[in-house]
Amino acid sequence: MFFSCPIKRTLDLLMESLIAIGRTLALAVYFMVFSGPALAGHDIVIGTTDGPPLINGDHTGFMERVAIEAFRRIGKTAEIVSLPGERSLINVNDGIEDAEFVRISGLQASYPNLRMVPEPIYVMEFSVFTNNVQFSPTGWNSLAPYDVAIVTGWKILENNIKNSRSLTKLSSVKNLFTFLDKKRTQVAVHAKWQGVDLIKRLGLKGITVMEPPLATRDVYLYLNKKYESLVLKLSEALKQMKRDGTYEFIKNETLLSKYPNHILRTQ
Numbered sequence: 001m002f003f004s005c006p007i008k009r010t011l012d013l014l015m016e017s018l019i020a021i022g023r024t025l026a027l028a029v030y031f032m033v034f035s036g037p038a039l040a041g042h043d044i045v046i047g048t049t050d051g052p053p054l055i056n057g058d059h060t061g062f063m064e065r066v067a068i069e070a071f072r073r074i075g076k077t078a079e080i081v082s083l084p085g086e087r088s089l090i091n092v093n094d095g096i097e098d099a100e101f102v103r104i105s106g107l108q109a110s111y112p113n114l115r116m117v118p119e120p121i122y123v124m125e126f127s128v129f130t131n132n133v134q135f136s137p138t139g140w141n142s143l144a145p146y147d148v149a150i151v152t153g154w155k156i157l158e159n160n161i162k163n164s165r166s167l168t169k170l171s172s173v174k175n176l177f178t179f180l181d182k183k184r185t186q187v188a189v190h191a192k193w194q195g196v197d198l199i200k201r202l203g204l205k206g207i208t209v210m211e212p213p214l215a216t217r218d219v220y221l222y223l224n225k226k227y228e229s230l231v232l233k234l235s236e237a238l239k240q241m242k243r244d245g246t247y248e249f250i251k252n253e254t255l256l257s258k259y260p261n262h263i264l265r266t267q
Contacts, residue, residue, distance in 0.1 A: 042079040044071055044227070047088035047097040053197040053255060054102060054122070057082060062193070062254040063102055063122060066238075067221065069246060070121075073237040074230060089114075092224050101221040113225045119235040120218035126156060127192040128210040129199075132183055137214050149185040151176050156215065157189055173198055180207060189214060196259050208263055 046067060048055050054063040057080075064080055071078040078099075083091060092100040093111040100114070102122050108114050128137045133146060143164040150157045152169035161167055168185055170176045173194065180188040181204045188195070192209055199207050223230060241247040 041077070043076040044078040044098045046078055046080045046099040046101060046221075047083045047091055048080060048101055049083060049085060049088050050102055051082075051194070052201075053193055053258070055080065055082065060254065062251060065250045065254060066121060066241070066247065067099075067101065069241060069250070070221075070234055070237040073240065074233045076230070092222060095224050095226060097224075098227060099221060099223045102219040103222060104217060104219055107222060111222075114222045115225055115228050115231050117221040117223065117231050117234045117238070119238040121221045121238060122219050124217045124219050125192040125213035126189060126215045126217070127195065127213045129177070129180060129188040129190065129195055129207055130186060130210060131180060131206040131208070133186050135210070137210050137212060140214060143187060143189070143214075146186045148187045148189060149176055149179050150189050154190075156217065160215070161189065174202070177202065177204060177207065193255055196263050199263055200259055 048063075050063065053061055055061045056064065059065065059068060059080070067080065068078050081097065083097075088097070088100050089103070089107065089111055091097045093113045095113070102124070105116060108116065128143075135142065137143075140160045141163055143161060146164055147166045147168070148161055148164040149168040149170055150161065151173055152158075152171060158169075164187075166185075168179070170179055173190065176188050176190060177195065177198055179185055181202075192213060196209055221234065223234075238247075
């Protein structure tokens with residue numbers, strides 16, 4: 001079927017309008033799901049991209065419990081929502097969600113509406129996992145004799161593992177530990193607790209995490225600037241939790257006592 005130019009132009013404009021309406025409706029649904037009635041009744045909505053065992057989605061993860069308790073101590077209730085990739089940071093910067101974690105320092109340079117709570121909420125450990133070699137890690141150079149595998153995109157690992165016998169980059173954490181389980185590499189390097197949790201969930205046998213970690217990095221909770229008055233209060237709440245034993249108690253319940261000893265064997 002053929003149309004004259006004016007009619008075709010009208011149809012094109014109509015189609016563009018329908019597409020625009022569709023996008024608007026999609027955004028409206030998104031905001032209803034992630035920032036609307038489902039989260040009603042909470043003072044603060046925290047976005048995150050992390051997963052088990054730090055964020056389990058049901059308030060049982062280590063970071064979930066720490067964050068909720070810290071906000072409780074300053075008289076606020078908090079809910080946590082999982083968001084993909086950079087979307088979590090963008091949303092908090094735009095004020096759609098109120099807070100975001102678990103992130104490295106210095107993000108204000110790229111997201112000017114964020115305010116970092118200066119007390120670290122967590123210390124991320126980057127650890128060695130192995131099932132066919134035994135050694136005590138003493139820094140990045142201790143990987144030199146070994147074939148090493150990591151997940152691609154983890155810059156701290158890509159920038160520091162320079163002298164290993166070989167370096168293989170896998171597309172996902174599951175692929176990384178399957179690769180190690182099949183003995184296609186001698187060593188896998190990943191965030192400690194995320195690795196330990198995956199080993200347990202996949203039922204992998206014979207893989208252990210070596211101590212001490214290769215590196216550690218402090219990570220933080222960020223707030224949108226409209227909550228800037230809460231920054232120092234939350235920092236003090238986190239310090240109090242560490243002083244009075246609450247932080248360690250939560251860590252023991254959610255991490256230390258949850259995983260089989262053979263995975264956490266210290267060399």
